[in-house]
Each structure stands twice: as structure tokens, then as C-alpha cells.
Amino acid sequence: MSCNLCEEHVELLEMKLISVKKLKLYFPITGGFTKPHSFVHAVDDVSFEIHAGETFGLVGESGSGKTTCGRCVIGILKPTSGEVYFEEIDIFKQKRRDMNRIRPRMQAVFQDPYSSLNPRKTIRQILGDPFKLHTKLKGDEIDVEVERLLDEVGLDKNVTYRYPHELSGGQKQRVAVARAIALNPSFVFLDEPTSSLDVSVQAQVLNVLNEIQHKHKIAYLFVTHNIHLIKFMADRLAVMYNGKLMEGGSKHDLFDNPLHPYTQALFSAVASPDPEAHTSRRILVGEVPTPIDPPPGCRFYNRCWLAVKGLCNVEEPKLLDLASRGHFVACHVVNNPIHETQTVKGV
Numbered sequence: 001m002s003c004n005l006c007e008e009h010v011e012l013l014e015m016k017l018i019s020v021k022k023l024k025l026y027f028p029i030t031g032g033f034t035k036p037h038s039f040v041h042a043v044d045d046v047s048f049e050i051h052a053g054e055t056f057g058l059v060g061e062s063g064s065g066k067t068t069c070g071r072c073v074i075g076i077l078k079p080t081s082g083e084v085y086f087e088e089i090d091i092f093k094q095k096r097r098d099m100n101r102i103r104p105r106m107q108a109v110f111q112d113p114y115s116s117l118n119p120r121k122t123i124r125q126i127l128g129d130p131f132k133l134h135t136k137l138k139g140d141e142i143d144v145e146v147e148r149l150l151d152e153v154g155l156d157k158n159v160t161y162r163y164p165h166e167l168s169g170g171q172k173q174r175v176a177v178a179r180a181i182a183l184n185p186s187f188v189f190l191d192e193p194t195s196s197l198d199v200s201v202q203a204q205v206l207n208v209l210n211e212i213q214h215k216h217k218i219a220y221l222f223v224t225h226n227i228h229l230i231k232f233m234a235d236r237l238a239v240m241y242n243g244k245l246m247e248g249g250s251k252h253d254l255f256d257n258p259l260h261p262y263t264q265a266l267f268s269a270v271a272s273p274d275p276e277a278h279t280s281r282r283i284l285v286g287e288v289p290t291p292i293d294p295p296p297g298c299r300f301y302n303r304c305w306l307a308v309k310g311l312c313n314v315e316e317p318k319l320l321d322l323a324s325r326g327h328f329v330a331c332h333v334v335n336n337p338i339h340e341t342q343t344v345k346g347v
Contacts, residue, residue, distance in 0.1 A: 017187055017219050018050035018073060023082035025072055029292065038293045042068045043079070044243040047319070052186065055213070055220040057234030057251075059227065061266070063288070064240040066223045067111075067191050073221060074106050074189045075099065086187065104134050104183035111192040113172035117164040123150075123175055124160045130182040149178040152215075153208050170201035174208065181212055190222045194229065206233065227270040231255060238328075239263045242299040243291055245319055249327035259322070259329045261304045298332070306333045 025043040028036030043065045050056040058066040071077040073084055075091050084091050086106060094102065110116040117126055127146045131137045137145065147157050153174040164172055173193060180188050190209070194202040206229070213220060222233050230237055231251065238248035239262065247260040258264045265282040286303040289295070297313040298304070304312065311332055319330040329335060 015052040016049050017052040017087060018056075018221070019083075019085040019088075020046060020048050020069075020073060021083040021085070022047055023069065023072055023079050023084065025068055025077060025079045041243050041291045041294055043072065044294075046082075046240075046243075046245050048238055048245070048248060050187070050219050050221060052219055053213070053217045054235040055222050055233050057222045057224065057230040057237035058240055059224060059230045059237055059266075060240035061225060061288075063242075063291075065243040065291075066225075066240050069240070070108075070189045070191055070221055070223050074108055074187075075103075076108075104130070105185045106187050106189075107180040107183075107185040108189040108191065109173070109176050109180050109193045111195055113169060113176050113196065114164075116176050117172060119164050122161050122163055123167075126164075126175060127179055127182060130179065134183055145182070149182055152181070152212060153178045154204070168201075169197050170205060173197060173205055177205070177208060177212070181216065181218070184216060185218060187219045187221070190220050192224050192226075195224070195226070202229075209233075227267060239266065242288060242294070244299050245328070245330060246300065247327075247329050247331075248319070249325075253325075253327045257327075259327070259334045260300075260331050261306050262300050298330075306331075308332060 023043055023046045024041075026039035026041055029038045029040065030036050046065075046069055048056070058069060060066055068077065072079045072082075075084070078092060086102065089102065091099065091102065091106075121129075124143070124146055127149050128142045131142045131145055146160060150157055150159065155171060155174050155178070159167060159171065159175075164175070167175065177193075193209070194205050197205060209220070210233070212218065220233070222230065224230055234251050236248070236250050237254060239246045239254070239260065241262050247254060247258065247263045254263065255267070258267050265284050268280065268282040284303045289299060289302060295313070297315060298307070298317050301307050301312045307313070315332070317330045317332045317335065319328045320335050321328050322335070
């Protein structure tokens, strides 16, 4: 039986659920009532795929565009250009009525449980609203579903008629998770769902998310700046920097063999839980370039110790699949080792 379950899981992970193609979101900067004179390149030409039943991680430092990208994927923000396909449906070409039918299958759990729940509603009302809006269930039938959801996220039914302010942070986030899975979605966007919780509570919420995923075969887009969490949760991940994807692939590829200089620096900054472990830290110098009309070339150029003058600051590197193994890197030097012999910019 276990072998059959493994085969089913592998087959499920091969099914493409989300496809993001050349996604761009530029925020205009205006002076009064004039036309925009420049743009903030929050997400710039990002492409990736998420398979059914897997956890795809987006990781990077604050301001890299992770959350903005995730909000575009679930349709909260409309991109400047690009496409997002959910089950082969371009969500930005759908009418509002059609999106209302798609919406129950695409849900989100946001970073701050204090602001994501309506303070004027009881937990029963919060968890019952999805059934009122999208199903024909009423009264006692909704009560049964609410009790089932509370049980799935590890909450006692005595919280049913409490208000959000009467719950702890961990309990609020469990309610947010319960609301997200109420209508059996196939995809959930997790926007740093544990960053505002204590460490012990973080572990409990993550375990709940894993149990729910294995039970319902839900795909997650997990956004975080916490490298330890992404290593624990993700099947595949991508590293973002200043609105661009720097590297992507399976969890084992990136953690065992990070190739992009930024990925190497990012992972080297993570403290090891082993006090006797000796790790070499790659210290970055220089400032993160402004996302307002960024200059040509690689966004990481002014901080990269491998950067080649006349190339990295002129031509933007493409995200290429190394040896067709599913390990993508956007770096001239890594993708073309011949450049290593050229003059390298000192940092």
C-alpha cells in the first residue's frame, strides 16, 4: 500500500496546477496629477510553475517582491503584464462571475492573524461565511462544517462563539488556516504565516499545514524570509532579489549546491543549530539597488564578487536550466564558465 501511495504522490506532483509566465508589476510614481515619471519594478519578468500537491517556496530578503508576486498569483493584484494560469485558466482574462467560481479553489493565509480576521464576527461567523457564500448549506449543516474545520486545525469547539480578540496569536492563525481550507481548495498562498508567532507555536502551525496538505493534496505557495522554514516546508523553491528570480530548483539542489552568488550569500547568513558546526559566512558589501527604474544588467551586479565588467552591468542574465536538470540560474558567470577567465569587478 505504501508503494502505491508513493506512486500516487509522485503522479500528483507531476500535474501542473499554477503556471506564472513573464509576470511584471510596476507601481507608478507620479507628481500630483501628472503622468507617471518613473516606476517601481516590484516584480520584473518572473516565471515559475507550481505542481498539484507540492509546496513551492519563494525566499529572499525583505523588499525582494515575494509577497507582491504571491498576491498577483491569487489575483489580489493585477500585474502590469504577464500571465497566471490556474488549472490552465488565465485568471486575468476571466469575468468577475467566472472568477467567483474559481475563487473557492484559490485561498490565502496572510502574515498577520490580528488584521486578517474580522474583529466584529465570532469564529463561527468567520468560518461559516464561505459556506453561506459558495454553498447551499444552512444552519446546523454549517455548524457541523465549522466544528469539522476547528478539529482539523487542532482547536476546541469551545472557541466557536468567541471573537478574535479573545484568542491567542497561534489560535487566530489556526482559524485563518481553517477558513482557507473550508471549501477544499487545490491551492493556498501562505504569506509568511508564522512570522508573527512564537517559535514553539510556529512549529505547531507548520505541522498543522503539513497534515492538511497530505490529507487534502493541497498545493502551497510558501513565502518567507526564514531559510530554516523553507528548508522544512518546501519541495521546490526560488530565490528572489529586487524583483527578479536569481535561482530556482528542488530543495536539495539549492541547499546542497547553491550556484548563484546571492543564493550562496543568503544561505551562508543562516545560523546553524549545531554549536560546533563551522560555516563560512559570505559578507555582502554595497547597497541593494533601487527598484525605481533599475539600471540595465544584473540586479546583483554592484554586490557580486564574480561580476564581469562590460557584461554583468550591461546585459541582463537569463534564467537558464543547467543541463536540463530543473536547476535554474540567472548568472552570466555560472551559465557560461568561460567568463570566469575575464576581468572580474572588485567588490
